[in-house]
Amino acid sequence: MAETLQLRTIEDVETDILHSAPAGTRECRAHNWVSSLGDICERRLVYWRIMGDMALDTPAGLRGIFGTGNLLAPIVIEQILNPFGRRQSPTWEILGRETKPRDALFTKLAISGRVDGIRHVADATGRMQPYNVVELKSMNPNIFAGIHGIDDLGKWHWAAKYPDQLLLYMLGYEMVERPGWLILFNKANLYEMRIIEVPFDESRADVLLRRAERINTHIDADSLPRQIRRPDICEHCPFLPHCAPRLQGDPDDAPEIYKPTEHPELADLLQRYVDLEQASREAGRVNRALTARLVKGQTVICGDIVVRWETRGKKWSKKIRRVGDGKPEKATEARQ
Numbered sequence: 001m002a003e004t005l006q007l008r009t010i011e012d013v014e015t016d017i018l019h020s021a022p023a024g025t026r027e028c029r030a031h032n033w034v035s036s037l038g039d040i041c042e043r044r045l046v047y048w049r050i051m052g053d054m055a056l057d058t059p060a061g062l063r064g065i066f067g068t069g070n071l072l073a074p075i076v077i078e079q080i081l082n083p084f085g086r087r088q089s090p091t092w093e094i095l096g097r098e099t100k101p102r103d104a105l106f107t108k109l110a111i112s113g114r115v116d117g118i119r120h121v122a123d124a125t126g127r128m129q130p131y132n133v134v135e136l137k138s139m140n141p142n143i144f145a146g147i148h149g150i151d152d153l154g155k156w157h158w159a160a161k162y163p164d165q166l167l168l169y170m171l172g173y174e175m176v177e178r179p180g181w182l183i184l185f186n187k188a189n190l191y192e193m194r195i196i197e198v199p200f201d202e203s204r205a206d207v208l209l210r211r212a213e214r215i216n217t218h219i220d221a222d223s224l225p226r227q228i229r230r231p232d233i234c235e236h237c238p239f240l241p242h243c244a245p246r247l248q249g250d251p252d253d254a255p256e257i258y259k260p261t262e263h264p265e266l267a268d269l270l271q272r273y274v275d276l277e278q279a280s281r282e283a284g285r286v287n288r289a290l291t292a293r294l295v296k297g298q299t300v301i302c303g304d305i306v307v308r309w310e311t312r313g314k315k316w317s318k319k320i321r322r323v324g325d326g327k328p329e330k331a332t333e334a335r336q
């Protein structure tokens with residue numbers, strides 16, 4: 001009887017399979033990748049160009065997640081989206097996964113990347129014509145359930161850059177007239193999708209192009225952009241040991257001074273915060289004055305405003321609404 005070879009344990013085989021997920025490139029990037037240019041940290045983008053080979057390895061679990069997305073995207077296109085598109089009128093299909101961007105600016109600014117596909121739509125003669133760019137992203141079912149529109153992508157810094165990727169593809173493939181399609185699909189049910197239309201935004205595209213330009217300038221000048229110093233981001237950054245940012249605030253630190261035009265989103269958020277905080281303080285003052293003026297339990301109608309009361313345990317809660325505004329009444333306090 002032939003001698004049996006020593007077999008590995010099932011646990012070892014499982015571990016090996018998990019670690020067999022593609023490692024991704026660990027080399028200095030020759031270009032600014034379209035998929036990364038919206039990254040929250042510009043310094044990290046310079047690191048990828050100058051010391052990509054020294055980036056820490058991505059954990060096996062995360063590599064598996066990326067690898068799964070890459071495997072599924074062409075399957076979703078070929079087996080779900082295109083058969084569906086061919087049954088529509090006019091017919092459409094997603095083609096050209098391997099097509100390179102043409103825009104000369106991409107070459108000049110060392111930007112590279114390939115879109116998942118170009119949606120072609122049949123014209124009046126039945127000929128398929130390039131219509132809009134399409135990018136697919138696979139999503140964990142829980143995250144997928146929380147995304148209903150483009151604004152929801154901002155909840156995760158890794159998803160917030162997806163629309164930027166579409167903008168750059170629209171530019172690179174010279175297809176800015178029609179919104180790109182960002183197709184998010186549920187990994188647990190490939191037929192469940194959110195198609196987010198991303199219209200071309202010239203000013204945002206300009207911000208991204210200027211960013212690519214700055215990265216190239218940093219590389220030529222052997223300099224680095226500022227550290228973002230955000231523990232939630234930096235602790236997972238593959239360049240953390242090289243960058244070594246101080247991740248705890250020191251009140252004696254010199255402030256970082258930005259021009260609003262350098263970081264328009266930050267400037268806008270700060271302005272809105274200051275305005276809303278002021279409005280919220282004012283709302284608190286008005287609420288206290290109303291509480292003193294109203295009699296608990298007494299319904300009041302004043303013009304088109306109605307005040308009703310509810311009891312919750314020992315507390316009164318008032319609800320004030322405008323008649324006919326169609327919105328649910330809003331509880332504004334619970335005091336007794």
Ligand code: SF4
Pocket residue numbers: 041042043044047226227228229230233234235237238239240243244245
């Ligand atoms: S450690 Fe933080 S600041 Fe440094 S490159 Fe990474 S994300 Fe940017």
